[in-house]
Amino acid sequence: MRIDIITVLPELLKSPFEASILKRAIDKKLVEIHLHNLRDYSIGNYKQVDDYQFGGGAGMVLMIEPIDKCISKLKAQREYDEVIYMTPDGETLNQGISNEISLKKNIIILCGHYKGVDQRVRDLFITKEISIGDYVLSGGELAAAVFCDSLIRLLPGVLNDETSALTDTFQDNLLAPPVYTRPSNYKGIKVPEILLSGNFPSIEKWREDKALERTTKKRPDLLN
Numbered sequence: 001m002r003i004d005i006i007t008v009l010p011e012l013l014k015s016p017f018e019a020s021i022l023k024r025a026i027d028k029k030l031v032e033i034h035l036h037n038l039r040d041y042s043i044g045n046y047k048q049v050d051d052y053q054f055g056g057g058a059g060m061v062l063m064i065e066p067i068d069k070c071i072s073k074l075k076a077q078r079e080y081d082e083v084i085y086m087t088p089d090g091e092t093l094n095q096g097i098s099n100e101i102s103l104k105k106n107i108i109i110l111c112g113h114y115k116g117v118d119q120r121v122r123d124l125f126i127t128k129e130i131s132i133g134d135y136v137l138s139g140g141e142l143a144a145a146v147f148c149d150s151l152i153r154l155l156p157g158v159l160n161d162e163t164s165a166l167t168d169t170f171q172d173n174l175l176a177p178p179v180y181t182r183p184s185n186y187k188g189i190k191v192p193e194i195l196l197s198g199n200f201p202s203i204e205k206w207r208e209d210k211a212l213e214r215t216t217k218k219r220p221d222l223l224n
């Protein structure tokens with residue numbers, strides 16, 4: 001998978017890809033991340049990428065011209081399956097969306113900033129708008145990092161244990177069951193006996209029961 005991210009703050013998006021699972025995925029060439037600084041496509045001597053909004057009102061708006069230049073350049077080089085805009089008024093991200101987008105080959109992610117982007121950018125170029133929750137961030141960069149993390153961990157070969165993304169919370173609309181590690185007895189608090197039994201069919205059944213119990217208690221909405 002190839003992900004091109006367009007942003008006015010590329011430095012905000014460097015460190016998430018320089019550690020742990022995401023770094024390993026890049027090193028193993030399972031994903032390519034390309035950061036594009038919108039200022040490189042700016043207009044005029046002032047490297048302008050934003051301007052006041054027509055009609056008045058506080059806050060700057062990202063201009064269409066630099067975004068058009070950047071997206072058009074990318075699209076001239078390869079086909080893109082989606083051009084995604086990170087915005088608090090987008091569709092709320094969930095595991096189903098991440099599963100679907102993780103199957104795509106090339107995607108562009110545009111990070112919003114200030115008051116957002118000129119509406120014509122959304123009308124002309126954007127195929128999907130994604131929010132990571134009902135709260136407002138200073139820009140789309142951290143949201144893009146969250147979204148990319150959720151995609152990359154699903155790509156085949158990224159996780160050591162191939163099955164482990166499949167047992168994540170939210171896969172199958174269930175929360176994951178409780179997990180335990182050593183010691184089996186900590187200050188008198190014991191790990192459930194069944195997990196030490198070596199009876200794997202029973203352990204699997206226990207995990208399914210606990211996943212359902214936890215989901216019923218904490219997130220009954222997922223079961224509907």
Ligand code: ADE
Nearest residue numbers: 086087088131132137143
């Ligand atoms: N940009 C600002 N807030 C955001 C959010 N909640 N989700 C996605 N992009 C955003």
